[in-house]
Amino acid sequence: MHANKPENFEQNxxxxxxxxxxxxxxxxxxxxxxxxxxxxxxxxxxxxxARIQGQxxxxxxxxxxxxxxxxxxxNAKAQGAIIHWASNAEEASRKVLEICRKHEAKRITRSKSxxxxxxxxxxxxxxxxxxxVETDLAEHIIQLAGDPxxxxxxxxxxxxxxxxxxxxxxxxxxxxxxEEIIExxxxxxxxxxxxxxxxxxxxxGSNFLLADSGSTCTVTNEGNAELTTTPPKVHIVTAGIxxxxxxxxxxxxxxxxxxxxxxxxxxxxxxxxxxxxxRQGDVDGPEEYHIVLVDNGRTKMLSEGMEEMLRCIRCGACxxxxxxxxxxxxxxxxxVYPGPMGSVLTPHLNSLKVANKQxxxxxxxxxxxxxxxxxxxxxxxxxxxxxxxxEKKYEPLTNRFFVKGFxxxxxxxxxxxxxxxxxxxxxxxxxxxxWIRSMPMTSGWTRNRDLIEPGTQTFMQQYKxxxxxxx
Amino acid sequence: MTDxxxxxxxxxxxxxxxxxxxxTVVADLNTIQAEAAAILTESPxxxxxxxxxxxxxxxxxxxxxxxxxxxxxxxxPSLDQLPETVKGFLEQYALPAELKVQDxxxxxxxxxxxxxxxVDIHNDNTVGLCFAExxxxxxxxxxVHSNETMPVLLNFLPLYLIAVVPKSKILHYMDDxxxxxxxxxxxxTTPRNMCLISGASGTTDIEGVLVQGAHGPEVLHLxxxxxx
Amino acid sequence: xxxxxxxVGSASVQxxxxxxxxxxxxxxxVTCLVNTMRPTVGFAALxxxxxxxxxxxxxxxxxxxxxxxxxxxxxxxxxxxxxxTIKQFEEFDYVVIPSGSCAGMIIKNFADLFEGQNEWQAxxxxxxxxxxxxxxxxxxxCNFVPQGVELEGTYTYHDSCSGYRSLGVxxxxxxxxxxxxxxxxxxxxxxxxxxxxxxxxxxxYSDISDAIVEEKIENVLDTKVDYLLGGxxxxxxxxxxxxxxxxxxxxxxxxxxxxxxDMATEILGDGHxxx
Numbered sequence: 018m019h020a021n022k023p024e025n026f027e028q029n030x031x032x033x034x035x036x037x038x039x040x041x042x043x044x045x046x047x048x049x050x051x052x053x054x055x056x057x058x059x060x061x062x063x064x065x066x067a068r069i070q071g072q073x074x075x076x077x078x079x080x081x082x083x084x085x086x087x088x089x090x091x092n093a094k095a096q097g098a099i100i101h102w103a104s105n106a107e108e109a110s111r112k113v114l115e116i117c118r119k120h121e122a123k124r125i126t127r128s129k130s131x132x133x134x135x136x137x138x139x140x141x142x143x144x145x146x147x148x149x150v151e152t153d154l155a156e157h158i159i160q161l162a163g164d165p166x167x168x169x170x171x172x173x174x175x176x177x178x179x180x181x182x183x184x185x186x187x188x189x190x191x192x193x194x195x196e197e198i199i200e201x202x203x204x205x206x207x208x209x210x211x212x213x214x215x216x217x218x219x220x221x222g223s224n225f226l227l228a229d230s231g232s233t234c235t236v237t238n239e240g241n242a243e244l245t246t247t248p249p250k251v252h253i254v255t256a257g258i259x260x261x262x263x264x265x266x267x268x269x270x271x272x273x274x275x276x277x278x279x280x281x282x283x284x285x286x287x288x289x290x291x292x293x294x295x296r297q298g299d300v301d302g303p304e305e306y307h308i309v310l311v312d313n314g315r316t317k318m319l320s321e322g323m324e325e326m327l328r329c330i331r332c333g334a335c336x337x338x339x340x341x342x343x344x345x346x347x348x349x350x351x352x353v354y355p356g357p358m359g360s361v362l363t364p365h366l367n368s369l370k371v372a373n374k375q376x377x378x379x380x381x382x383x384x385x386x387x388x389x390x391x392x393x394x395x396x397x398x399x400x401x402x403x404x405x406x407x408e409k410k411y412e413p414l415t416n417r418f419f420v421k422g423f424x425x426x427x428x429x430x431x432x433x434x435x436x437x438x439x440x441x442x443x444x445x446x447x448x449x450x451x452w453i454r455s456m457p458m459t460s461g462w463t464r465n466r467d468l469i470e471p472g473t474q475t476f477m478q479q480y481k482x483x484x485x486x487x488x
Numbered sequence: 489m490t491d492x493x494x495x496x497x498x499x500x501x502x503x504x505x506x507x508x509x510x511x512t513v514v515a516d517l518n519t520i521q522a523e524a525a526a527i528l529t530e531s532p533x534x535x536x537x538x539x540x541x542x543x544x545x546x547x548x549x550x551x552x553x554x555x556x557x558x559x560x561x562x563x564x565p566s567l568d569q570l571p572e573t574v575k576g577f578l579e580q581y582a583l584p585a586e587l588k589v590q591d592x593x594x595x596x597x598x599x600x601x602x603x604x605x606x607v608d609i610h611n612d613n614t615v616g617l618c619f620a621e622x623x624x625x626x627x628x629x630x631x632v633h634s635n636e637t638m639p640v641l642l643n644f645l646p647l648y649l650i651a652v653v654p655k656s657k658i659l660h661y662m663d664d665x666x667x668x669x670x671x672x673x674x675x676x677t678t679p680r681n682m683c684l685i686s687g688a689s690g691t692t693d694i695e696g697v698l699v700q701g702a703h704g705p706e707v708l709h710l711x712x713x714x715x716x
Numbered sequence: 717x718x719x720x721x722x723x724v725g726s727a728s729v730q731x732x733x734x735x736x737x738x739x740x741x742x743x744x745x746v747t748c749l750v751n752t753m754r755p756t757v758g759f760a761a762l763x764x765x766x767x768x769x770x771x772x773x774x775x776x777x778x779x780x781x782x783x784x785x786x787x788x789x790x791x792x793x794x795x796x797x798x799x800x801t802i803k804q805f806e807e808f809d810y811v812v813i814p815s816g817s818c819a820g821m822i823i824k825n826f827a828d829l830f831e832g833q834n835e836w837q838a839x840x841x842x843x844x845x846x847x848x849x850x851x852x853x854x855x856x857x858c859n860f861v862p863q864g865v866e867l868e869g870t871y872t873y874h875d876s877c878s879g880y881r882s883l884g885v886x887x888x889x890x891x892x893x894x895x896x897x898x899x900x901x902x903x904x905x906x907x908x909x910x911x912x913x914x915x916x917x918x919x920x921y922s923d924i925s926d927a928i929v930e931e932k933i934e935n936v937l938d939t940k941v942d943y944l945l946g947g948x949x950x951x952x953x954x955x956x957x958x959x960x961x962x963x964x965x966x967x968x969x970x971x972x973x974x975x976x977x978d979m980a981t982e983i984l985g986d987g988h989x990x991x
Binding site: 279387406441459 | 762774787794877913921925926929953963
Binding site for chain 2: 036045046049057060061062063067069070073077079080081082083084086087094096102103104108146152153154155156172173174177178181198199201202203205206207209210213214229230232238239240241243244246247258263264265266267268269270272273280282283284285286287288289290291292293294295296298299301302310316317319322324380
């Protein structure tokens with residue numbers, strides 16, 4: 018499967034909507050996530066307080082970001098971590114590759130990290146001829162299929178069991194011939210086990226960076242992060258600088274929010290804090306431990322009034338509850354991050370020029386903000402990006418013409434009423450039995466639905482007449 | 489390996505950009521710490537209710553209610569009963585009388601009789617037994633720290649895992665564990681890994697169906713030891 | 717998703733106040749869609765407000781709340797429109813709008829538009845503070861209880877996103893509709909899920925909008941009701957248009973005000989005096 022480009026959004030959408038099974042495939046996952054989240058929240062009366070607390074933790078850390086980042090660096094170094102800094106995706110990938118080259122790594126294992134995807138690490142490793150083993154089951158599936166991820170929590174949600182059966186039979190050393198999901202999982206377990214134990218380097222992301230201890234933190238349900246980061250001699254962490262929190266105690270409220278919002282579970286099975294390389298006498302663990310701290314647009318967001326987006330803990334609730342995402346799926350967005358959060362992030366990671374259409378593909382219905390565990394005002398941010406692309410004239414000319422024309426008329430109320438009256442006369446020329454099936458300049462509407470017939474005159478015309486008659 | 493100059497530049501660039509951005513503020517340490525501490529005072533109203541007042545009781549009820557994936561639990565009066573409990577567990581799952589017992593003197597010195605306690609966990613389908621540092625009632629977790637006698641992999645490679653949890657070390661909330669982690673850090677003895685494990689390994693990555701034993705244990709059994 | 721009403725997290729529900737409204741001046745902001753597409757809703761709003769004892773005026777020089785420009789990112793264009801709206805309506809004690817969407821625009825977004833222009837920001841905020849969505853105004857401010865209204869049949873209710881999420885309108889229409897004799901409520905699965913209208917969205921991304929409304933009407937059809945009610949013309953036109961295109965003429969989409977003002981039988985949008 019080819020990776021869609023963000024600038025081809027309209028075409029991506031058409032392709033997505035023409036896939037007959039896509040909606041059912043998406044719903045299988047999002048409906049369950051939605052129902053389970055609702056249940057988890059019903060069982061947690063303090064959830065709203067937790068959201069408020071979670072937001073405060075993130076906002077506080079953002080406010081003092083330079084302080085906490087310096088603290089993190091100092092404390093991680095004290096734990097024996099080697100710290101690297103990367104301004105952009107290319108630099109981040111390059112730094113990871115340099116470490117791989119230094120250790121002459123032939124095989125690396127990776128536990129799922131959206132940041133890794135964001136900085137293009139998969140491609141960089143593949144191009145360097147390093148045997149890259151994705152260990153999260155979903156990432157394993159899409160690696161075999163050659164797909165980009167379609168969701169930030171379930172990257173392989175677009176693949177059916179039948180697809181997985183085929184992929185595993187073709188690729189696993191000792192594949193299953195059963196079609197049971199449990200046997201498929203076993204097949205992956207067998208296949209990945211030897212790879213875990215023979216990798217030269219393990220690469221993980223980090224859900225939190227604890228400033229006061231310099232710890233990184235992995236959160237998984239499968240346990241693949243620990244299997245990725247323990248056996249190899251080298252552990253590399255790649256993390257965005259917005260992952261900072263002051264301390265473990267501050268990560269706790271966010272952990273309470275994260276799983277409930279993501280899958281509707283109460284907590285993930287595995288939460289592991291990593292503090293430097295193995296200690297003297299330790300039975301296992303890496304000898305070298307690197308942390309690559311990545312900016313890639315985050316400080317830009319900070320300086321452009323988008324700091325609320327830096328609260329994001331990557332739970333995916335906004336996409337699970339988005340009516341648009343649920344119909345077009347993740348691939349149509351053409352970005353590592355789809356859905357509402359992706360439409361805000363992508364313009365900063367890529368550019369607004371190529372990713373402004375996504376900001377318009379939203380009804381501003383507010384559901385994403387309502388379910389966001391850290392109360393990110395996603396509709397407000399999406400709208401502010403529309404304002405930016407309007408200023409920069411990224412909108413198609415015809416749109417600008419119509420909106421400007423509309424605004425001109427609407428700022429002159431008398432003209433507006435006149436236009437409304439004429440509009441009614443015009444529309445009534447096309448109506449039949451109370452409905453308009455098609456009419457010039459309204460194909461956007463009438464392509465898919467009928468238009469109700471307007472009254473014989475506008476409200477204002479009728480109202481004035483009525484008032485006159487009363488006199 | 490990395491160009492020193494670029495290293496300095498990227499770091500400086502990032503810090504410069506942060507300090508230049510309007511939403512960020514520079515303040516003295518006391519102010520920052522006071523604000524950070526104030527946020528934590530909200531925790532008591534922002535966390536779930538426990539199923540019982542007593543932490544051990546709350547943890548056990550959580551497991552018994554099926555809220556901890558793939559996990560069962562039992563309580564024994566003292567560590568001496570552990571081999572008998574393990575024997576029962578192995579029989580329940582029709583497993584051979586062998587497992588990997590953590591190399592911890594208090595476990596190794598128990599009367600294991602005819603149970604082999606040193607299988608190679610690199611093979612699949614094994615049973616592991618570990619001694620947890622802490623338990624957490626809120627999440628049904630046990631906590632392990634990597635050290636000379638605790639390989640991290642012991643908790644991940646076996647298909648069946650038995651975790652011994654000392655009753656006196658069962659905490660109410662994750663916040664309580666965070667406080668302990670702070671104390672450990674103050675002593676300068678933070679281990680490489682601190683793992684909070686809350687259930688068996690699981691995945692919903694194929695058609696959203698939950699399957700246990702994705703990479704790690706399929707079955708988890710907690711043994712709470714009352715006199716520990 | 718659940719049909720039970722969940723606590724609306726971030727919505728600030730307007731304070732419930734009971735005031736003597738008989739000597740207060742109420743300005744009715746008709747909205748573009750009501751003005752052109754369905755004047756009946758405007759007359760129904762007028763009628764209901766008068767029944768509730770309000771002294772209603774309809775300023776002649778009103779235009780649009782500015783959402784088409786605002787949601788397209790044209791902030792300057794929106795401000796130009798907003799100046800007119802503020803000037804037209806700031807003299808009233810209350811401004812009432814038969815749309816959650818347009819009311820939400822004034823209440824939630826107007827003041828932010830004038831960041832840095834102190835005088836206008838204050839005027840915009842003052843207007844926002846006295847602006848209400850019609851159905852919530854009738855219940856929350858006027859304590860209005862419809863009397864003697866009859867409509868035989870069943871209905872289901874679509875909560876428009878702006879009314880429900882940004883203004884917390886939920887109980888008010890249901891409470892008033894429960895007073896209509898002969899009318900029975902059937903719950904709608906996904907009652908607060910977006911219908912896919914989204915203003916300019918539905919023409920810009922017509923096919924996505926269509927996929928969304930298709931699902932919406934499936935849920936509506938499952939209720940087997942006679943009437944689909946709501947408080948926003950945009951959503952209603954979208955759902956009605958899709959129902960008609962698919963040949964489902966058995967369900968009539970109406971604005972709640974039309975039912976409450978006993979104007980539900982009118983098919984055309986022309987205004988009529990109360991029977």
